[in-house]
Amino acid sequence: MTGIRLTAPAPGWAIDADVVVVGSGVAGLTAALRCAAAGLDTVVVTKARLDDGSTRWAQGGIAAALGEGDTPEQHLDDTLVAGAGLCDEEAVRTLVTEGPDAVRRLIDTGAHFDTTDGGDIALTREGGHHRRRIAHAGGDATGAEISRALVAAVREAALHTIENALVLDLLTDAEGRTAGVSLHVMGEGQHDGVGAVRAPSVVLATGGMGQVFSATTNPSVSTGDGVALALRAGAEVSDLEFVQFHPTVLFLGADSEGQQPLVSEAVRGEGAHLVDADGVRFMTGQHELAELAPRDIVAKGITRRMHEKGAEHMYLDARHFGAAMWEQRFPTILAACRSHGIDPVTEPVPVAPAAHYASGGVRTDLRGRTTVPGLYACGEVACTGVHGANRLASNSLLEGLVFAERIAADIAETRPPRTEPAAVADAGEPVALPAPEARTAIQRAMTRGAGVLRSADSLAAAAAELEALHREAAADAEEAGGPGAKAVVPGVEAWEVANLLLVSRVLVAAARDREETRGCHWREDRPDRDDVHGRRHLVVRIAPDRTPVVHRTETAAFPPVRPSD
Numbered sequence: 001m002t003g004i005r006l007t008a009p010a011p012g013w014a015i016d017a018d019v020v021v022v023g024s025g026v027a028g029l030t031a032a033l034r035c036a037a038a039g040l041d042t043v044v045v046t047k048a049r050l051d052d053g054s055t056r057w058a059q060g061g062i063a064a065a066l067g068e069g070d071t072p073e074q075h076l077d078d079t080l081v082a083g084a085g086l087c088d089e090e091a092v093r094t095l096v097t098e099g100p101d102a103v104r105r106l107i108d109t110g111a112h113f114d115t116t117d118g119g120d121i122a123l124t125r126e127g128g129h130h131r132r133r134i135a136h137a138g139g140d141a142t143g144a145e146i147s148r149a150l151v152a153a154v155r156e157a158a159l160h161t162i163e164n165a166l167v168l169d170l171l172t173d174a175e176g177r178t179a180g181v182s183l184h185v186m187g188e189g190q191h192d193g194v195g196a197v198r199a200p201s202v203v204l205a206t207g208g209m210g211q212v213f214s215a216t217t218n219p220s221v222s223t224g225d226g227v228a229l230a231l232r233a234g235a236e237v238s239d240l241e242f243v244q245f246h247p248t249v250l251f252l253g254a255d256s257e258g259q260q261p262l263v264s265e266a267v268r269g270e271g272a273h274l275v276d277a278d279g280v281r282f283m284t285g286q287h288e289l290a291e292l293a294p295r296d297i298v299a300k301g302i303t304r305r306m307h308e309k310g311a312e313h314m315y316l317d318a319r320h321f322g323a324a325m326w327e328q329r330f331p332t333i334l335a336a337c338r339s340h341g342i343d344p345v346t347e348p349v350p351v352a353p354a355a356h357y358a359s360g361g362v363r364t365d366l367r368g369r370t371t372v373p374g375l376y377a378c379g380e381v382a383c384t385g386v387h388g389a390n391r392l393a394s395n396s397l398l399e400g401l402v403f404a405e406r407i408a409a410d411i412a413e414t415r416p417p418r419t420e421p422a423a424v425a426d427a428g429e430p431v432a433l434p435a436p437e438a439r440t441a442i443q444r445a446m447t448r449g450a451g452v453l454r455s456a457d458s459l460a461a462a463a464a465e466l467e468a469l470h471r472e473a474a475a476d477a478e479e480a481g482g483p484g485a486k487a488v489v490p491g492v493e494a495w496e497v498a499n500l501l502l503v504s505r506v507l508v509a510a511a512r513d514r515e516e517t518r519g520c521h522w523r524e525d526r527p528d529r530d531d532v533h534g535r536r537h538l539v540v541r542i543a544p545d546r547t548p549v550v551h552r553t554e555t556a557a558f559p560p561v562r563p564s565d
Helices: 026-037 072-082 089-109 142-156 225-232 265-269 295-309 319-329 331-339 395-414 438-450 456-479 492-513
Strands: 014-016 019-022 042-045 160-162 165-172 178-185 193-198 201-204 243-250 273-275 314-317 349-358 361-363 375-377 538-542 548-552
Touching: 019 026, 019 178, 026 042, 026 142, 026 201, 026 395, 072 089, 089 142, 089 395, 142 395, 165 193, 165 225, 165 492, 178 201, 201 225, 201 395, 225 361, 225 375, 225 492, 225 538, 243 265, 243 295, 273 295, 295 314, 295 349, 319 331, 375 395, 438 456, 438 492, 456 492, 492 538, 492 548
Parallel strands: 014 193, 019 042, 019 201, 042 160, 201 375
Antiparallel strands: 165 178, 178 193, 243 349, 273 314, 314 349, 538 548
């Protein structure tokens, strides 16, 4: 344990369970449903409403070898290529072989996918895939349909849910094993204020951390809470430097901040072209798949062309689709574009890359176990080894499904006993909270220094800005009488900023250590891939003095999460 925790009041209420699942996307709700079906007393905690996570924003679909002539082996090959030498092959094989049946179980749960005239699941193609294997729903509303089906199943099963709750820290027993979580309920429901869910198994399914950047496709709740909680609890994270920037996000102006509308890769999968202001296609010749190259390559291609042309964005041209196809296949994207005064039927859509997906996260094994006993992670918050240096399009929903089921199976098999959490006061000195207004400073520092284009100088500048914010918070707390005093009033905004600052510092530390270009980590000053020294994972933990400690693995394989494994 690190002895680090957030500054917060002691829990004023508590409930007991066998499992607490934190997050209500595809990973969290799947894990919760499977745990409950195994007879485990399961509580779901979510930061907003049950259907407010990142899953419902997923447009493109879910990848699985469901089509005629497609095989898990082909899906594996495409995933390994996209991952740029850092995928864990065993994890990928698990994903692609268990994936098709996991999708079928999702359908049995109530999810309705688009079908062909013959009644088969309709499949499309996205970047990095050599076959049509993306199942979709509502044209471009796959995540919304999956979320609807899982939320309905959770409500039908009458699972205990706590909405509008920000999880603060992991509770542990006297032996250092997981004993639950502390959380703050934001004035809704039967609980209010800071409390605790005491449980011997905690599943983190908190989604991503896109809000560390100024512009992202992630919802406002994606502030890296799960990764930050895990780091404070002493867990290892890995590959955090590999942040995927989605190539085609609707460009709303250079000063736009927060969540931006996504223009799904499936639009390119159906034949849209990337062009510059002169109408010239610029991805042709850069990769055999042109606009359907892996996302890191397309994002780089767009960024390079923007630099060459001195432009703030490029264009996605799908006028040749016609009105009927736009309305039937991509109604959500069409509506989003039109709401911003752009009509894709008659004009090219302005697009630019924005932060989209964290390929790294809390390090787990194939059963979703982290390096802290009793703590599990799945979905975007986790690093299973599936994505490597760059996630293959539409593998994220599948990963959430497959590894959530594996976590539930492990908990049901082991059924650890409930233990009493140690007193919060024994967890060490609390973290000095940054002022809520530091959020914008963090986002701008990260966008400038650790965005699509990175270099030693840009990363050093970002690190300096982040450390200054870290020291400023500590100094303010000391002046006010020490950590825990009211330098900054504990509350949701301050806790979120503390989480953003912690994960940003760790991300930048890893990015500075990776002195090569690989996958979605693009170093302008180190443009080549270094397979001799770089085909390694960077594992990071937080030392008791709050500094990130970066360790490079000896091979491309992850070390075990348990010394006995």
